[in-house]
Amino acid sequence: MSTKCSDCPLRKMDFFAEMSASEVAFMEGFKTGELEAQPGTEIMAQGQSSTHLFTCLEGMGLRHRTLEDGRRQVIGFVMPGDFIGLQAGVMGEMDHSVEATSDMRLCTFNRSELWSLFSSNPTRAYDLTRVAAVEEVFLGEALTAVGQMQARVRIAWALHRFYHRLAAVGLGDGNSVPFPYRQQDLADALGLSLVHTNKTLSALRDDQIVTWTEQRLAIHDFGRLEAEAGVDAAKLVSRPLI
Amino acid sequence: MSTKCSDCPLRKMDFFAEMSASEVAFMEGFKTGELEAQPGTEIMAQGQSSTHLFTCLEGMGLRHRTLEDGRRQVIGFVMPGDFIGLQAGVMGEMDHSVEATSDMRLCTFNRSELWSLFSSNPTRAYDLTRVAAVEEVFLGEALTAVGQMQARVRIAWALHRFYHRLAAVGLGDGNSVPFPYRQQDLADALGLSLVHTNKTLSALRDDQIVTWTEQRLAIHDFGRLEAEAGVDAAKLVSRPLI
């Protein structure tokens, strides 16, 4: 059974911007259904257009660009509340692929109706642009981490971010969050080799700062993690939910 | 004397998406004036809001994030046609600073009227979102270059991109384009040290592929530059002009 937007569990969270009743009603018309995806499923493919756009309702995934020689750059991680397909929507084709890394549930929208969102609901159009701007901020931070930080700092930064982003959507359980990724995914996201990523994670574990096992990430010392990452406590900007 | 949007020299270029007469008329009302900036001027500051938004009409600049320890990550280069201040517009504050590196002329808009753009002109709102999406694509490419490529490839990629982006706005003169940056700027953009950037540029010069002197970038062997950069001939997506 498909969740109605009026019952959407994400929308009530502080992490997401408020939405008026009329906006919710509009979204119920915009939403066309739901899609379930299993780990490994490619939800959108780099270089292709798509008739559908999505919002992640449950589960996690990742965005990546693939190079000719088989290497890839992970450019982001998909978590509940994230919108998928903005580029396909407004530019015709995706510049990256999106793949599920856990079981996922996605709200689906018709791309062909995206224009009606702009023409009939400027508030939602504004929010969609905000989503794009938030994504831009994230990419700027990631670029800064990869360009300027050493391996240990990069990893600490990434794990710190993960924890708080997931906790913000209610997935935190004590000091841990689900984390359905491989070390290779993190390595590809941070521009590090798998081997070096592994050794750095070991060091962080030996220092009793974080542990990452069995698809779960647990933070044992928030203070030191923040110190390692060179960030002050989480300041996640609230974002609109599409 | 301020240029009217109807006379805007940029709008007619193939690089920018078509704009209807009514859209041009709307933009004339949206535009509030022009601003001149000299090299070194900070146009927008990281972490601050702004009452104005801009479009680069002439000249060049760069976007960068500054770290506490003084290092910085250059996250982009501003060239004619680029919109400045999207984040300040929709999120309240910029996540990076924008600074002029040459004399610049900027169209100015009131941030307070951004909402009217969404509510009264969905076509323009759509275009603004496209601008954000294009920026996202660029950041994804940059992240891939910094995360996956070696120094020489990164630099070749960047120079190749610069040339074609500038040529697309009519600044190409034979095989060269204006290039008002320092080697430090390129180094900070690509996550390289100044010294290594310098040595890699020397190598590219010795190999007679490109020369960069006197604020000009000249390409001497396009084929080899593309080969070094691992890209096929330029495929710049057309973008909307705001």
Add this chain to the structure above:
DNA sequence: CGATTACTTGAGGCCTGTCAATGATGGTGG
């Protein structure tokens, strides 16, 4: 129970950063 996938661990080397010094250029003030 062989094949596959993911995680670990060790060894060696290179790409790139850091340190340091020198030129080249342009602006400034006496």
Add this chain to the structure above:
DNA sequence: CCACCATCATTGACAGGCCTCAAGTAATCG
């Protein structure tokens, strides 16, 4: 007009962070 200073480009020496190669363990699966 020249000493002085600041900025930027250049070059050499050296070290180190990270990559690559290689091998081994553990867990899952048909």
